[in-house]
Amino acid sequence: MLSNVAIALIAGSCLAMPTMAAAETAAAPDQAAGAQPPAAPYVPASGPADTRPSLSDDRLAIFTPTSDPIRHTIDYEIWDFALKNILISMGPSDRQGAPRPEPLTSTRIKHGPQSRYRLEGSMVLFRFFDDDVIASFADYRRDLEGVAETLDISTLPRNEQLAFWINLHNVALMEQIARDWPVRQPRDIELDGVPLDEAKFITLRGIPVSLRDIREKIVFRHWKDPKVIYGFWRGDIGGPQLQSYAFTGANVGSLLDIAGADFVNSLRGTQKRGDRLDVAQLYAEVAPFYFPDFQTDLRAHLTDFADEPVLTLLARTSEIRPTISEPDIADLHGGARPPAYMAVQIPGCPSAWGDAACSVIAARKRKLEAMERKGQPTGRVFFSNIDLPGDPPNKNAVE
Numbered sequence: 001m002l003s004n005v006a007i008a009l010i011a012g013s014c015l016a017m018p019t020m021a022a023a024e025t026a027a028a029p030d031q032a033a034g035a036q037p038p039a040a041p042y043v044p045a046s047g048p049a050d051t052r053p054s055l056s057d058d059r060l061a062i063f064t065p066t067s068d069p070i071r072h073t074i075d076y077e078i079w080d081f082a083l084k085n086i087l088i089s090m091g092p093s094d095r096q097g098a099p100r101p102e103p104l105t106s107t108r109i110k111h112g113p114q115s116r117y118r119l120e121g122s123m124v125l126f127r128f129f130d131d132d133v134i135a136s137f138a139d140y141r142r143d144l145e146g147v148a149e150t151l152d153i154s155t156l157p158r159n160e161q162l163a164f165w166i167n168l169h170n171v172a173l174m175e176q177i178a179r180d181w182p183v184r185q186p187r188d189i190e191l192d193g194v195p196l197d198e199a200k201f202i203t204l205r206g207i208p209v210s211l212r213d214i215r216e217k218i219v220f221r222h223w224k225d226p227k228v229i230y231g232f233w234r235g236d237i238g239g240p241q242l243q244s245y246a247f248t249g250a251n252v253g254s255l256l257d258i259a260g261a262d263f264v265n266s267l268r269g270t271q272k273r274g275d276r277l278d279v280a281q282l283y284a285e286v287a288p289f290y291f292p293d294f295q296t297d298l299r300a301h302l303t304d305f306a307d308e309p310v311l312t313l314l315a316r317t318s319e320i321r322p323t324i325s326e327p328d329i330a331d332l333h334g335g336a337r338p339p340a341y342m343a344v345q346i347p348g349c350p351s352a353w354g355d356a357a358c359s360v361i362a363a364r365k366r367k368l369e370a371m372e373r374k375g376q377p378t379g380r381v382f383f384s385n386i387d388l389p390g391d392p393p394n395k396n397a398v399e
């Protein structure tokens with residue numbers, strides 16, 4: 001549970017300071033002290049254009065990764081700090097659907113998140129964002145746009161580029177959801193009549209760009225490893241969770257592995273229905289880019305991330321169908337303000353949170369305690385810059 005201090009940081013505009021993401025020349029983050037830099041510190045492009053989906057956009061071609069990168073890094077310290085103060089991780093999935101929430105005392109009214117997946121992924125504390133905090137997200141998004149104006153993103157090492165695109169996407173989405181909150185489902189948000197995912201409210205070197213453009217016309221087009229899909233937060237409970245770390249060139253590979261494992265091994269990622277494996281609709285959305293032979297390619301991908309329970313599901317099912325969806329907002333308060341007339345019933349929960357949010361936190365605690373009693377892991381650890389014997393060169397590179 002977040003402390004009152006964390007809430008105070010949010011309410012006190014934790015991003016309201018100048019937030020230019022600094023670009024600076026630096027050695028590779030995982031380079032040992034005194035070691036010579038590798039001759040070619042980049043990952044080759046994903047292959048000939050005709051092997052990828054046709055997403056031609058001449059203007060966005062300027063973001064095609066080059067084959068001769070310069071050794072620059074971008075500092076996301078402020079975004080990293082914000083994430084640690086605006087999120088609550090619900091912990092790994094126990095593959096048990098959350099119980100149906102109880103209505104308020106003496107009523108049939110239910111408040112807060114209703115989804116059976118609400119004890120998975122991460123929840124944002126949108127209710128505590130004041131006007132200054134919301135404005136600071138916009139400032140930070142513009143700062144990142146400014147980085148693209150002053151620094152040729154395409155010339156960075158590929159991991160640095162990937163971290164930039166993921167962070168920009170997630171910051172921009174956070175900004176727009178926060179502006180529109182309270183809202184039950186992010187997909188309902190429109191900007192001037194255009195669905196949020198399609199609205200071109202981001203400007204990069206004079207080019208209007210949408211969230212979908214960043215994912216599909218830049219990242220999916222130039223990165224061939226499907227694990228990149230797990231970096232993009234979609235604002236809903238049913239998608240990959242928003243991580244409590246900013247992506248960087250040093251951690252992007254490892255953090256995507258963590259995100260992929262979390263999603264594949266969760267109920268919102270995979271479930272068994274008879275002899276059929278139901279999976280998230282996300283996989284159908286990205287199939288043209290990563291799973292052209294859907295059944296075979298996706299099964300191989302899931303196997304790479306699956307823990308034993310999901311490996312068993314894969315072995316016992318013959319067909320995969322992308323049927324799982326949960327569009328409700330990934331918000332501790334369920335996209336609505338708690339009723340002012342209700343008193344907090346749960347001891348130890350801050351009064352400002354409201355009964356529904358406190359109930360979610362209490363359920364989270366019970367889930368994690370039950371997992372600990374069963375010897376199940378309640379967290380995952382990633383290492384972004386430690387080389388172990390037998391590790392391949394540039395092991396964190398994302399192709």
